[in-house]
Amino acid sequence: MADNTHLLALEAFLAQQPSIKYVPPSSPDFDSMGQVWNASGAGTSLAVVQPQSALDVASLIKFLKSSLIPFTLRSGGHNLEGRAAVDNALQIDLRALNTVAVAPDRKSATVGGGILQGDLGKKLWEEGLATPTGSVPSVGYTGWATYGGYGPFSSHWGLGVDQIIGATIVNADGEIQAVDQELLKGIRGAGGLYGVIVDLTIKVYPLTGFLAGPIIFDSTDIAKTFIEFNTAYTNLLDTEGLPPQLTVQPIVFNSPNGRVLAALFVWSGSEPEISAGKRWAEKILSLAPCTMNLVAPTTSPEWLAGNAHFPMSAYGSSWTHNLARIPQNVAEVIGRNIARLPSDPATMFSVHQLRGPSVEGLGAGEDSVFATREPHYMLEILGYATVASAQEEAERWAAQMAAEIEEIDPRNVLPTAYISLYNASRGGLPDKVLDKVYGPKAEVVKALKTKFDPEDLFRLAVPAID
Numbered sequence: 372m373a374d375n376t377h378l379l380a381l382e383a384f385l386a387q388q389p390s391i392k393y394v395p396p397s398s399p400d401f402d403s404m405g406q407v408w409n410a411s412g413a414g415t416s417l418a419v420v421q422p423q424s425a426l427d428v429a430s431l432i433k434f435l436k437s438s439l440i441p442f443t444l445r446s447g448g449h450n451l452e453g454r455a456a457v458d459n460a461l462q463i464d465l466r467a468l469n470t471v472a473v474a475p476d477r478k479s480a481t482v483g484g485g486i487l488q489g490d491l492g493k494k495l496w497e498e499g500l501a502t503p504t505g506s507v508p509s510v511g512y513t514g515w516a517t518y519g520g521y522g523p524f525s526s527h528w529g530l531g532v533d534q535i536i537g538a539t540i541v542n543a544d545g546e547i548q549a550v551d552q553e554l555l556k557g558i559r560g561a562g563g564l565y566g567v568i569v570d571l572t573i574k575v576y577p578l579t580g581f582l583a584g585p586i587i588f589d590s591t592d593i594a595k596t597f598i599e600f601n602t603a604y605t606n607l608l609d610t611e612g613l614p615p616q617l618t619v620q621p622i623v624f625n626s627p628n629g630r631v632l633a634a635l636f637v638w639s640g641s642e643p644e645i646s647a648g649k650r651w652a653e654k655i656l657s658l659a660p661c662t663m664n665l666v667a668p669t670t671s672p673e674w675l676a677g678n679a680h681f682p683m684s685a686y687g688s689s690w691t692h693n694l695a696r697i698p699q700n701v702a703e704v705i706g707r708n709i710a711r712l713p714s715d716p717a718t719m720f721s722v723h724q725l726r727g728p729s730v731e732g733l734g735a736g737e738d739s740v741f742a743t744r745e746p747h748y749m750l751e752i753l754g755y756a757t758v759a760s761a762q763e764e765a766e767r768w769a770a771q772m773a774a775e776i777e778e779i780d781p782r783n784v785l786p787t788a789y790i791s792l793y794n795a796s797r798g799g800l801p802d803k804v805l806d807k808v809y810g811p812k813a814e815v816v817k818a819l820k821t822k823f824d825p826e827d828l829f830r831l832a833v834p835a836i837d
């Protein structure tokens with residue numbers, strides 16, 4: 372009955388706060404508003420509320436603290452474990468905080484804490500600007516950037532986490548607070564652990580030209596093609612190197628015609644560099660037998676919108692490793708496993724590479740708790756399915772692939788893993804998970820928590836602390 376008491380208390384509070392949108396479980400909008408990406412990990416929220424301003428968030432947090440109602444924070448809802456929807460916890464939907472204000476010097480912008488990547492990319496493009504985001508438009512920018520933020524711009528401008536130069540939070544006392552350098556270090560990697568991020572100030576860059584699209588490789592013998600591509604790509608990196616504007620993300624997915632290996636090609640450079648980008652597309656497609664080249668000049672909003680076909684929800688869980696390299700023996704294991712990829716459209720494999728400005732030694736690293744700064748490949752082994760009945764097969768496939776990669780070359784697996792892909796519920800006690808994702812910086816994460824949220828008001832935030 373505690374839930375009913377909580378709901379009644381919430382409704383009494385909201386009656387005095389008409390600006391906060393309220394979606395009770397009885398509302399026809401409850402399922403669509405409250406739905407998060409991971410359909411099997413998510414719980415049933417107490418209700419959904421959507422504050423319209425930082426002041427709304429502040430009064431909500433004060434109320435929730437005094438009434439002891441548990442709550443989650445939600446932007447895009449794409450946490451891979453479904454952590455933004457927890458049984459009987461109020462879901463605070465931050466998506467109405469979606470403003471973008473570009474600074475007069477056009478080197479930074481202050482963006483609402485609930486903005487989605489697609490909306491951010493569009494608004495910046497209209498200003499002739501860009502900032503690193505991922506590829507899927509419905510992912511929340513704050514959730515993506517503050518926990519790391521790998522994506523097709525990171526070789527050019529760095530990870531999402533390295534773009535953050537300021538933040539405003541609603542803290543554990545329900546006060547709106549401009550974040551100082553000490554806490555900013557924690558937000559850069561541990562995200563919403565210390566408060567509700569109502570805005571972030573981030574670096575932005577001039578960009579008026581954009582070249583992107585998938586290069587599809589002959590996938591008849593997908594294992595052979597992957598090994599061939601990997602060998603040629605590694606040679607290219609070791610001999611010629613890749614220009615910073617270019618990101619190549621190998622991905623294996625199920626198309627209507629069967630499983631496919633593609634390289635997602637993104638070139639973030641304005642004219643006259645676009646011509647160089649076209650030459651690089653030719654080079655990448657020659658790395659393995661190519662069946663289709665869809666790389667073309669586009670705009671970043673069009674490209675983001677074109678990626679919206681990604682499944683909007685799925686059942687299952689993810690596995691990940693950070694690898695120092697992908698040598699032949701590992702490529703063979705990957706090849707063998709992608710050849711037996713289950714056929715559901717949400718079961719996938721993909722590789723992000725960290726190179727460029729976010730690598731330690733190039734100036735990045737000291738001011739964040741994001742741990743994995745050596746050049747590496749972050750593997751996304753997505754054991755998901757669009758239907759519950761295919762979840763078990765997808766997870767079994769992903770677990771086996773992850774285990775075989777670790778077994779074949781354990782010293783190549785870096786000790787730290789990416790929090791957004793690492794499944795905390797399989798990782799053991801919170802301390803063990805914190806060590807896995809933050810390495811030697813776990814102590815900083817915990818010390819900041821003790822200082823800024825000693826009562827653990829934000830206990831349902833990612834990551835779990837105890």
Ligand SMILES: Cc1cc2nc3c(=O)[nH]c(=O)nc-3n(C[C@H](O)[C@H](O)[C@H](O)COP(=O)(O)OP(=O)(O)OC[C@H]3O[C@@H](n4cnc5c(N)ncnc54)[C@H](O)[C@@H]3O)c2cc1C
Nearest residue numbers: 445446447448449450455484505511514515521563568833
């Ligand atoms: C389809 C898909 C594609 C993805 N692609 C990539 C990718 O290319 N690169 C990559 O690095 N990752 C990627 N991810 C992982 C993704 O970046 C993380 O799961 C991210 O945290 C999701 O953010 P969100 O706001 O959408 O999720 P939510 O579930 O809404 O939020 C996740 C957590 O972030 C915190 N949070 C969110 N917003 C705030 C805020 N304003 N204030 C305080 N705390 C907040 C909360 O603790 C919340 O529980 C992808 C995930 C999916 C499902």
